């Protein structure tokens with residue numbers, strides 16, 4: 001690859017589109033004649049306000065976000081949302097959480113500190129499937145239903161959203177954000193830590209339906225209220241200016257290549273290369289049920305942890321980075337987000353094929 005870059009299969013922070021990095025490099029020392037880097041710029045300056053406004057508008061365009069939803073950029077990553085969501089949305093103190101992997105499990109632990117949580121889980125089979133949620137037993141007074149739409153560690157994706165029976169749907173889209181078209185009106189709140197599929201770490205995008213932003217939460221720390229961020233246009237305090245700038249560039253880049261339909265097509269083609277190989281291989285195999293396989297995170301294993309370790313080592317030597325699987329699943333994991341080129345996946349598959357040949 002150009003600049004001696006590697007195909008980086010990290011689960012996050014992860015690869016950025018190369019044209020975006022080049023643009024950032026170009027503007028680094030003097031942003032469009034301002035005489036300064038965006039890092040050095042006041043968040044109250046007209047230059048930065050324009051960067052912010054365009055980022056919000058481009059995201060709205062990309063996702064077709066309806067008028068009655070607010071876009072917020074909040075610090076604290078996706079993890080802070082595990083707490084903010086129950087603190088702000090649990091009016092009756094009750095919610096339903098679907099536990100499909102490590103990230104929904106973490107969210108559940110935080111929600112339980114705030115209210116009563118009904119859990120529907122696929123833990124019994126180490127999260128290799130997604131529970132059937134077409135006819136859930138949802139308490140009448142539940143405030144919302146929560147899912148992690150793509151489980152980064154276990155490699156599963158919801159193909160069909162749960163039937164919430166009219167309750168608000170809340171989704172953690174961190175590891176699939178902007179990877180495919182999304183009908184925002186199906187959700188009350190969508191959030192995504194940006195370092196998986198969009199930009200630098202340390203920021204979360206929250207897309208929230210306006211009527212869910214409450215003004216009766218004075219006792220909640222001010223920073224934990226969505227209202228604070230909504231009223232201040234995400235600038236109650238100094239925002240993560242750098243992340244907003246970089247994410248804005250990625251939004252423009254996605255628009256330029258044809259939007260979410262186009263990137264989804266690329267993602268499907270790219271993931272197919274790897275899954276087709278895994279389905280044919282006698283050495284490697286996927287870890288979750290086929291119909292829920294993620295297009296973004298692909299965990300796979302050999303028959304033994306020793307061989308897994310040997311493969312990981314060999315991939316690293318060959319210039320493919322960060323393929324070691326998460327400890328809870330073991331084996332390997334290839335994270336192939338939007339910015340991973342198809343050539344990266346093809347090269348990896350060629351390498352794995354060769355490895356299999358040589359270690360029969």
Ligand SMILES: *Cc1c(COP(=O)(O)O)cnc(C)c1O
Nearest residue numbers: 077078079103152172174175193
């Ligand atoms: C990475 C990840 C998180 C945590 O993100 P942070 O920004 O590190 O807090 C939460 N949910 C999912 C699905 C993730 O992949």
